[in-house]
Amino acid sequence: MANNEKIQQLQHIDHQLAKLLEQRVQLTREFSTQEKSVDLSFLEEVSDENRTQIMEIFTLLNKPSSPKRTLLVSRDAQPESTIITSKGRSLGRTPQIIAGPCSVESEEQVMAVAEVLQEQGIKWMRGGAFKPRTSPYDFQGLGKRGLEILRLAGDQYDLRVISEVMHPADLEMAAEYLDVIQIGARNMQNFDLLKAAGKVQKPVLLKRGLSATLEEYLYAAEYILDAGNSEVILCERGIRTYEKWTRNTLDISAVPILKQETHLPVLVDITHSTGRKDLLLPMGRAALAAGADGIMLEVHPDPAKALSDSKQQINLEEFRHFMEQIRMMNHPSF
Template structure:
């Protein structure tokens, strides 16, 4: 059978369109890492084909534009966090627990890892209740440089020992891209704290790992900004992202922050990612944490985060808002 010139041209153009689709998708992922002008100049200086240089330059420029490079097209793109991108709920499996699944998965533990003994006491209590994940800060970004900043690598080693001895998954905050490889052997979940929600290099670094990431909403971040921060992680190839509402800063002073309950259903409608609520940092008041936790779960949250310490009065950070074991018992037994 003779193939016509039109058929040959059609076959070439179909292959070209496939390559264009791949180029636009790859460009969207790499758009923040490429110097557009330098890239085009390098490409046109090397290219020695039949197409005029001006045409090549316009073509590559248009591909960058379609990838979202050089103009604010974020809202028009099909974002990876969106329900349009993925209809079914994302479930992040950690240590046999499914965050985002049909059940509720809660995360409790001390604000900071202060010692092995202190962390082990909390781990034993959580293990006895059948809970599977413990939180504890090894790196503590604090408002004042004179406040306790965490134990760093020693804290990570303590958490690793806790995981081995008590069979609990561990989550802790990392604060710099260099912490990813350092912390990976010790942690089951990376936490990105509120102050680092828009630390884009850190978001990219955890995105290049396959370790689950719990991303906290920034102090004054809009829901849209929160979702775009999650997109940075997803765009680097890590789909295991958990969102955490932890209160935002408003003019109200009766609580540490203002718990934005409305963010929970808004996020659940906008994204397939799991949503948790931190009632400790959002309220800072132990006497209302149980009620706020109930409200969060009623609004659709996939789980609750809260802080508990063997001796809150002696805690090196957030002493007033951490629950004692007795307070935690009352809190936990009243959760739905």
């Protein structure tokens, strides 16, 4: 048989197969919600030479397909945007500033920052009580005492306080002091912590992991919602790339993508994303221009003496200047 004839014959067989497969697909849909047994005994009629290959094809054809699940974090599940409210203040409605020291070091230090936040009209304060550090010899935070200090500052200066929790066993205790519980980048895929946070009746701020894709990030958030807590705040904090001139690389494109794909509020941590305080203002402007619901940054009374991340924190006067420049963008909420 000439090659042309063989090609024509193959095309004719493919045409017949396509029609038969279409019929098969239509019949298979009728079994989508019920079990069906697969009988491949008819393959005994196939020659030994070709049986294995044909069996592989039929095995693939009979492989059950998993229906695509609509994620709770998605706009398909909830078209309207989620608004997080704490003591009369909201995240997700108008842009907000969240500021405070990297680590809670003393009551005097936190109160000094809190006073300036109140002066500038800020209603959200961050501060680390439990500190995940790269080196075991670096300052690890004050723990519960740090939470107590944050609560004192929050009550005295009308601030909603946010701090990271690293272990599921600490969630219940931390919830007594915090208005928002933070899960940091290094714990983004700590699934036990995510599930436990889903059972706490407090908003959860989930930071994107250092090397996490947006899909992985959203699945991490899904763990919290699936466990019962719908009050989740996303925070882009930069990802690790080959660039050495910044601590991380701020993925500004993540902001509009997350806003389109999810109904959750999206913040940008402009301090950790670059690790350079000289870039805070342009990164803050970029984040807000991209549609972020707020920006986070670190403020310390005396950054040179800070027990963690001293080079990337700004002092109180620099923070006042930062706020002045941000307000020039005509953000009434600031």
